[in-house]
Each structure stands twice: as structure tokens, then as C-alpha cells.
Amino acid sequence: MKTVYLDNNATTRVAPEVVDAMVPYFSELYGNPSSAHRFGGQVAGKLNEARERVAALLGAEPGEILFTSCGTESDNTAVMSALATNPGKRHVVTSRVEHPAIRTLGQHLAERGYEVAEVPVDGEGMLDMDRYAGSLRPDTAVVSLMWANNETGVIFPVEEAARMARDQEILFHTDAVQIAGKVPIRLKDSAIDMLSISGHKLHAPKGIGVLYVRKGTKFSPYLIGGHQERGRRGGTENTASIIGLGKACELAGANMERENTEVRRLRDKLETGLTDRIPNSKVNGGDAKRLPNTTSISFEFVEGESILLMMDEFGICASSGSACTSGSLQPSHVLRAMGIPFTMAHGSIRFSLSVYNTEEEIDFVIDKLPPIIERLRSLSPYWDPSKAA
Amino acid sequence: MKTVYLDNNATTRVAPEVVDAMVPYFSELYGNPSSAHRFGGQVAGKLNEARERVAALLGAEPGEILFTSCGTESDNTAVMSALATNPGKRHVVTSRVEHPAIRTLGQHLAERGYEVAEVPVDGEGMLDMDRYAGSLRPDTAVVSLMWANNETGVIFPVEEAARMARDQEILFHTDAVQIAGKVPIRLKDSAIDMLSISGHKLHAPKGIGVLYVRKGTKFSPYLIGGHQERGRRGGTENTASIIGLGKACELAGANMERENTEVRRLRDKLETGLTDRIPNSKVNGGDAKRLPNTTSISFEFVEGESILLMMDEFGICASSGSACTSGSLQPSHVLRAMGIPFTMAHGSIRFSLSVYNTEEEIDFVIDKLPPIIERLRSLSPYWDPSKAA
Numbered sequence A, B: 001m002k003t004v005y006l007d008n009n010a011t012t013r014v015a016p017e018v019v020d021a022m023v024p025y026f027s028e029l030y031g032n033p034s035s036a037h038r039f040g041g042q043v044a045g046k047l048n049e050a051r052e053r054v055a056a057l058l059g060a061e062p063g064e065i066l067f068t069s070c071g072t073e074s075d076n077t078a079v080m081s082a083l084a085t086n087p088g089k090r091h092v093v094t095s096r097v098e099h100p101a102i103r104t105l106g107q108h109l110a111e112r113g114y115e116v117a118e119v120p121v122d123g124e125g126m127l128d129m130d131r132y133a134g135s136l137r138p139d140t141a142v143v144s145l146m147w148a149n150n151e152t153g154v155i156f157p158v159e160e161a162a163r164m165a166r167d168q169e170i171l172f173h174t175d176a177v178q179i180a181g182k183v184p185i186r187l188k189d190s191a192i193d194m195l196s197i198s199g200h201k202l203h204a205p206k207g208i209g210v211l212y213v214r215k216g217t218k219f220s221p222y223l224i225g226g227h228q229e230r231g232r233r234g235g236t237e238n239t240a241s242i243i244g245l246g247k248a249c250e251l252a253g254a255n256m257e258r259e260n261t262e263v264r265r266l267r268d269k270l271e272t273g274l275t276d277r278i279p280n281s282k283v284n285g286g287d288a289k290r291l292p293n294t295t296s297i298s299f300e301f302v303e304g305e306s307i308l309l310m311m312d313e314f315g316i317c318a319s320s321g322s323a324c325t326s327g328s329l330q331p332s333h334v335l336r337a338m339g340i341p342f343t344m345a346h347g348s349i350r351f352s353l354s355v356y357n358t359e360e361e362i363d364f365v366i367d368k369l370p371p372i373i374e375r376l377r378s379l380s381p382y383w384d385p386s387k388a389a
Helices: A016-022 A038-058 A071-085 A100-111 A129-135 A158-167 A239-277 A304-312 A333-337 A359-378 B016-022 B038-058 B071-085 B100-111 B129-135 B158-167 B239-277 B304-312 B333-337 B359-378
Strands: A065-068 A091-095 A115-119 A140-146 A171-175 A194-198 A209-213 A281-283 A294-299 A348-352 B065-068 B091-095 B115-119 B140-146 B171-175 B194-198 B209-213 B281-283 B294-299 B348-352
Touching: A016 A239, A038 A065, A038 A194, A038 A239, A065 A071, A071 A100, A071 A140, A071 A171, A071 A194, A071 A209, A091 A100, A100 A115, A115 A129, A129 A158, A140 A158, A158 A171, A239 A281, A239 A294, A239 A359, A304 A348, A304 A359, B016 B239, B038 B065, B038 B194, B038 B239, B065 B071, B071 B100, B071 B140, B071 B171, B071 B194, B071 B209, B091 B100, B100 B115, B115 B129, B129 B158, B140 B158, B158 B171, B239 B281, B239 B294, B239 B359, B304 B348, B304 B359
Parallel strands: A091 A115, A091 A140, A140 A171, A171 A194, B091 B115, B091 B140, B140 B171, B171 B194
Antiparallel strands: A065 A209, A194 A209, A281 A294, A294 A348, B065 B209, B194 B209, B281 B294, B294 B348
16 A cells, blocks of 8 residues: 655655765764764764754854754753753743643743743634733743644744844744744844754654754753763764754755745645535634645544544545644644634644655545545534534 | 774674664654554554563563663763652762763762762772762762773673662662673663663664663653653654664674674783783773773873874774763873873773674784884883883
8 A cells, every 4th residue: 555644744754865875874984973083083074064054954053053862852952951041030931832842841840940931822823922022021031932833834923032032131942843944044144042953854864853052142951971062962973863964954955945836735735625625624724824834624523533544544644733742632732722622623634745745645635535524424423414614 | 994993882883784674764664653643653563672672682671661862861861860759869979980971960960069979999990889888878869880881891890789779779870881782781680770771882873872760760751742752751763773773782682692702802812912012001900800892901101192093094993081082181081080190091092892893903903003102102202111011
């Protein structure tokens, strides 16, 4: 059975060019870049090249790029560094729709005596900017807001939010895991102090991430050990994956236009195709500015898990909510924060595309999903076809 | 030029079998193991297999294995978890010869009001067990002692040290990064509560580590995010590297006898060959129980960095001290803790072998190094050939 992979916000295929770039660094050029000999030292040069490629994608300087093991480590490091370097400030601002790497950390901090404000969003998933402005206080150590939501693709105005934080001398971090590589980023001209990205969301492998730290930002390491990353992150460099991430960032830069034309067109076709054919369905955050590759669609009176199961029979891979919170029977905290009614939120499916998706795959889903929803609704005690809208 | 790689305590060649095991998980089976669809779910099964293989090497249960991004993360997590779960205890016991992942963390903790005792070692690098016993206190939260030293290969009696800690209800962690795969470990019958290993020291890739946490041990996560690793470590699983590490642990189990016969024989030959041919040379910790693959040899009145540079001309890769502390002009803190005189410590070279080394390579080093030392000494104002011993 062919796999139709529409779950690219959970993880992506590693680009074959990235694998090719990585493989020599396993069994041939396996030296430790910190070693004094040339066999190790030659790898250090390749790490510098990768750092330059990541910096180029973000409009940053190579010295501002710190390699970590994942988006979660980057997010944790950013917030914990801000708290460690501002010991007198014990207030943190975030939003109600963050990834668990920030949201669970916030709960952890709240249990340890920090005050954590979660700014609400409106029905389209947009940040309430008035509430955000009101949440900033003299004792706020750090703001952490995701740039694009992993479930709905809704894009927050983080540049504006960062300027507001800077005006009050508050550090600003953004989780850019979902947006990096899809929308141009130019940190040089921005007020963002720290930014997280994750390799496996942009066709690099799992287990590699980046924390951008603006030059001059006070920083306290989270993983404490050797002198690696100029003393900012202990642990032997994950050379193959860093080199792979560099290649992936280069590819992402080259593919960005395609993301915003071809991928967007396929996403729009999928969205329209499904909502036109399926009554009582709605795009979550459909009126907001969104990532070009993501759509979250609610199908009223059906269970998301059942839809996934039946799509899986056709090899169609998608998600209800985030992979990082799956296993929970609660509907997504993102959709709940948007005030989406329970009967809709429970039947929400996230489709997330990549440059590897084809028109044929989209047509296949538009063909297969409507009868699945119809069948599931026929089994639902809540569904009344006469009320179809 | 052929590379003679004798720096396996810095990092190892990824075994070709390990690369073969990993590669399918980049561009083909790239699903997220947390996903609800089978494409992701099938990877979760492979992670379980890897967990079983790691557990088998350590004589542990799969549920006690937690995957991290490196030895440093494992070490940091163990100590920070012990402190978080014992908030009333603010005393930490470690040794003077630990890896920076523990030593620098200890300094960090000391700056934050914790009391950190560094137990001394004797001239052979052995832990002073009387001083160790005396360092344990009612307010000791955790002991962290490395099992085998990365520079000298000297093996600490951690089983005995762990029993002494347990008798006083103190958590015991060991950094087993250098010993895992070289000496049998059976955690089932041990008093060790937590243990760190690092993939890239046993022919798995860089960027993957393990923290063993004994069943029933109170635990507090260090990377906070999603539900991965049963809530004990947030962040999408590094699937390819976990699978690679599983394979590497299987290979390490199969190769362990060779490590203790063939590798040991080559190490001994190198050691004897060099110390017989080079006057005023001495094996550091040579009278202690040591790893089979490691030798640290001091060559009096020469600079380690100069030796490395000249060996590098012949493609011979070794190390002065640890790669994690290289760049420092200080002689190794390990050799200083052993009380090795400055004129010896400064000219110390660590050779660390693996199953990939050959007799021919060892003969090559025994042939090339004596004239290098002789030449360097001829340039040294401190060397007096009439005093050669």
C-alpha cells in the first residue's frame, strides 16, 4: 500500500540530499571536532559551514546559532536561560496554544513559584494583542510565543510582540519550529532575542535543533559540561546531524517559494475539496494568516481518532492535534483555547503537507475522506442528516 | 595518508552495521513514533527493540532505559533529578577526576549554594575510599562517580561505592560512558540507581545517550515537554540514532571478549613497546585496574601538544587529556589530581584503541613515536640525556 504522508508538522522525511551529506560522517569522517588532530579538526570546518547555512536561513550571524538536540531542548534552554540571567524577575508570559515544550515547562515553573501568564487567543487562533500588552510587567523575565501554531498553522505577529517586549526590556523567545523554512525570517532586523528550530520539521533528521541567541543576549547554558558551542552547550557535537541540518536549511531556502506556491495550492485544494464535499466541516483558523502547508479541519459529530484509523486503512497519514500530545483523550488544548465547540473539536484532523506531496495524493484524499466521514456519522447518535449545513 | 585512529575515548567510528540499521529511518521509515497511524507506529516497535538491546548490555530492564541526546545530558539529568526529588538535601559527592559533564555541573551547583565534595584519588588514580566513606552525610542528595576514567582508563569500585551510598539512603549515579561495552555490567544485581552511557563511545553515532534509572527511583525530568519516554524526557525520539544505538549495544556485547583479549593485547603491546623504547616515560595509573583499551603515557620534558602535532604528520590520532577539555593550556585535571609532576603531566598522551585497530597500526606507532620524542627532547632546555632513566 502506498503511504500518503500528510503529517509533516509531526515530522518530515529526511531529504535524500541531507542523508547523502550526513553519511560520510558516520564511518569515515567520524572524528571529534574538538580533537587536536586533523582527522577531527576537518569536521570542525564542516560544522562551521553548517552554522553558516542555518544562519543564512534565519537572517542571522553564525555566532548566534547554537546547536541543541531538539526543539524541546531549545525551548527549555531559552526560557531557563532567561530566568537564570534575570534572577529577580519571576513572571513569564506565554500563550494558551503553545507546544508542550513551553506549556508543560510553564506548568513546571508555576509549581516552583513562578507566575506564568497564558495569553488567550480568539476564535481564529489569533493572539489577543491587548491582553498580551496588558500581561507585560516590570517583573516579566521572558515572553515565549510560538511563531506559527503546530496544529492550525496560524501565524502570530511575533515581530510586533517582540518589539513590545523589547520596549519594556523583556527578553523575547519564539518557538519557530513550524515556520522555519516556510516563511522568510530575517532576525537581523528583528527584536526577537531567542528562537528555536527543530531539524526534523524541515527534512533534517530527528535529534537536532537550534537555538538562536542574539549577539549580546545574556545567556546561561542548560546542558553543562565541556567547552562545546563556545561554552554554551556541553556534549560532543552531533556532527552528522548538524551537517545534515545545514544542508536541510540550504534546501529549505531554495524550496521556500515552492512552499508558498505549489504546497499552498495543494493545501488549498485539499481544504476546499474536503469542506465542499463534507457538510458540517470547517477549517480551524481559516480566516487567520496561516502557514502554507497546514490545515486543521473539524468534522462535526465524529471522533478524530476514528477518522485517523479509517484513513490509515488507505495509507493516509494525518493527525488529530499534535503528535507530542497524542495518546490523550482530551481534545486539543489549541482548539479548546479557540473556543471551538466540543462536537467540532473532537472531530478535528490536521493535514500538513510538504514539497514531497503530489496532486495525485491530494486527489486521493479528497476522494477517500468524504465516504469515511459519512460512514462514521451514520454510526453517531448525535448526527442528524437533516441538519447538515 | 592512512589514518591510525587511537582516540576512541574521544569518539569512535560508527560501525557499518549500525549505519545500515539507521539509514532506512531517515528517508523511508521516517514517521514519528508518537503518531496514531501505522506509518509512525511501526517505528515505535523498533524503538522498543533498541531499548531491549541497550537493557541487555547493561543487565537492566527495558523500562529502566531512557534515551537522551548525549552522555552530558544523561549526567546532568541524573544529578538534577536527584536534587529535584530531594529538595531538603543540598550536598553532592563526586570526585576530582570526573568528566566536565559532572565537574562543571558541580561548579555550577556550588555557585548556587550547593555543597560539592570532590573525593581525591591516589597516585594511581584510584579513589580514596576512606575519604569517600567520610564524605557521605545525612544531607547528601546524590553521589556521582565515573566508573572508568576517560583519560587513564582507571576503574573505580563503583559497585562498592554504590552499596555504601545505599546503606545511607543516598542516590548513586555513575558515568559509565567509557566502560559500557568494554566490561560486563549487570545492573540488576547492583546498588547503582542511575547510570549514563553515550552512543558515540561505543560505535553508535554522536548525539544519542542513555540514562538508566532503576525502577522505583524517584525521577524528575530535565527536558520538559511532550509525553515521550513515558513523560521522563520531552522531545521527539531520535529514532534512527536510537535504533543505531540498539544495534551498537548488540555488537558491543558480541565484541566484549575481543575487547578484553585482542584489544587489550594490542594496548599492552603499544604500552610496553613505547615505554621500553622511550626513556623517562611512564604509564599513568599503570598499576591500577584499567579499561582494556586505554593507556595514558607521560613522556617527561616534552609538550603533549607538540607530540600530537608531530604524530599527526604520520596520520596518528591520539589525545592529550580529554577532547572535552582540549583547547585549554592547563595540564589535565585528572593527572594533576593524581599528583603527577608537572614535567610528566604536560607530556602525557592518551592512546585509546577499539576493535578496529590492527597489529600493523600498533607496530607503526611503536616505530614512529620514539624518534618524535627524541627530537622534541633535543629541543627542550629541560632535557638532560645523561639523566635518562
